[in-house]
Amino acid sequence: MNKRLAKVFACVVLGGVASCVSVTAAAAVLPDSEYAISERENVLILMFDDMRFDTFSYRDGPVPTPNIDFLAEESVRFDNAMTTTGLCSPSRAALFTGRWGHRTGLDDNVGLYHSRLSELDLSEGGLIARAKNAGYFVGYVGKWHLGPQGVRLRGADYTAEIKEAEWSRGMRQFTPYGIAKNIAKYKAAAGVPEGNKSEYFNGEKVEYFQTLPGTYEDTGTYKKVTAGQALLRKAAREKRPFFGIISFDQPHPPYRVPEPYASMFDPETLALPANHLSKRVNKPMSQDEPFWPWHDVSHLSDAEWLKMRAYYYGAMAMIDRAVGEILETAQETGLYENLHIVFVGDQGSMLGEHSLYDKGPYAYDELMRMPLMIRSPKMQPKAITRQVSMLDITPTLAEIMRLPEDGVQDGRSLRGLMEKGDAADMGRKDTALYAYEWYNGGWFGIRALRTPDMKFVWNPGDARDELYDLRKDPIEINNLFDKPEYRERMMSMVLLMREELERTQDPLLRRFDLQMKDFLK
Structure with missing residues (x-):
């Protein structure tokens, strides 16, 4: 008897609004689809933009996410997964290649204000080209953000809803003049009485939160769902094995959603986090700079922060609906039973x-950590607490799909953890490395190393590094890098980081040795 997803509905009342979302639940029925296929190693990546790790109901978060929770129940969950960098293009390049930016050349955003780069070099074919060359039917839907025509030029058989498909290498960078103009209006309205602000903004600061006209069916998210469903139906008719990516722009800020998601969460019932607007004491100077116009948040009130949070939660509820629809189509087409599903965010926010x-x-956890789960039909579901990296996804999928090697891999396969859990001998320490090399043309060279207990952030362009005791201070308020009582812990973290920089042939290793010489004696 094959397991099948049966569609049910769960209704919740939030802020006085009843909302029904589709939920997938297990039921035992025989496959009856015309698209039923024989067993093969099919892989689908569901990718999301700026999705935090802490919002889902399966993580005791504030948003009911029944469809994502269902997937979590069937998956190996990596509850301490770290992105490679808190920026869209370089984290995506790392995911698809399994290599750090200093190897691929992609260590900054592409196509944006001040950025040095326009694309990931085509010599970096990554998982898309490797799968295509190995005989897979390859499909890509949604956000790419690694250069014009990049998916098609790597051989994808099916592409849809990719904005970059319209770009050319000669186009000018996107410059946020309109965003800057809106921020200036918000700041000008800061001292204006509430009833007189309509000329500045009409109750919603659209660079942070906005109620979109129309319904879910009018959103870009729904367009990606329908394109993704078409991809799955086409893949089910193929004789080749399937590798697909459905990449959503949501929930990237600003948080813009239609009803009922815009009012699904009542801001007055929400709470601000303990480190909300916390003063940055003994922190690097770069954290005080607004690198994008909307980073100037001086005009936002606590009520507006709560409203923005409510819209983010609404975006997450909408994403959960989209995930449910994709999973249902995977089942209807007969793909689901033997489908490996990777659920991942490119970084937090x-x-x-x-x-x-x-x-x-x-390198705060709200940005550095990301959701990651892998559903494998041949693996028992479990939760992993070991630190793992975005870079580990490519070698893991390469093993599952039996792809030929394409050069050095900075990540390591997660198959051992998937099979044996935290007790697996990984041949490595329980650490994850993170980097923030550039931000739209500005160099920082940040490296951060996280363990279960500590986080060390090296800021080579600043006189201050960072050290956080995650057991005592999980919200990373107190920087301990210069505290004598933490010198031994600092030395230990410096040595651990050096091991990773050496292993990955990081070009900043010599600079690290020079700046950290007092801890490396």
Whole structure:
């Protein structure tokens, strides 16, 4: 008897609004689809933009996410997964290649204000080209953010809803003049009485939160769902094995959603985090710079922060609906039973923690951590607490799909953890390395190393590094890098980071040795 997803509905009342979302639940029925296929190693990546790790109901978060929770129940969950960098293009390049930016040349955003780069070099074919060359039917839907025509030029058989497909290498960078103009209006309205602000903004600061006209079916998210469903139906008719990516722009800020998601969460019932707008004491100077116009959050009130948080939660509820629809189509087509599913975010995002919004050159957990789970039909579901990296996804999928090697891999396969859990002998220490090399043309060279207990952030362009005791201070308020009582812990973290920089042939290793010489004696 084959397991099948049966569609049910769960209704919740939030802020006085009843909302029904589709939920997938297990039921035993025989496959009856015309698209039923024989067993093979099919892989689907569901990717999300700036999705935090802490919002889902399966993580005791504030948003009911029944469809994502269902997937979590069937998956190996990596509850301490770290992105490689808190920036879209370089984290995506790392995911698809399994290599750090100093190897691929992609260590900054592409196509944006001040950025040095326009694309990931085509010599870096990554998983897409490797799968294509290995005989897979390859499909890509949604955000790419690694250069014009990059998916098609790597051989994808099916592409849809990719904005970059319209770009050319001669186009000018996107410059945020309109965003800057709106921020200037918000600041000008800061001292204006509430009833007189309509000329500045009409109740919603659209660079942070906005109620979109129409319904879910009018959103870009729904367009990606329908394109993804078409991809799955086409893949089910193929004789080749399937490798697909459905990449959503949501929940990237600003948080813009239609009803009922815009009012699904009542801001007055929400709470601000303990490190909300916390003063940054003894922190690197770069954290005080607004690198994108909306990073100037001086005009936002606590009520507006709560409203923005409510819209983010609404975006997450909408994403959960999209995930449910994709999973249902995978079942209807007969793909689901033997489908490996990777659920991953490219990085997190700041919602006022440390007085920060969106993302920038720092390594706080709200940005550094990401959701990651892998559903494998041949693996028992479990939760992994070991630190793992975005870079580990490529070698893991290469093993599952039996792809030929394409050069050095900085990540390591997760198959051992998937099979044996935390007790697996990984041949490595329980650490994850993170980097923030550039932000749209500005160099920082940040490296951060996280263990279960500590986080060390090396800021080579600043006189201050960072050390956080994650057991005593999980919200990373107190920087301990210069505290005598933490010198031994600092030395230990410096040595651990040096091991990783040496292993990955990091070009900043010599600079690290020089700056950290007092801890490396």
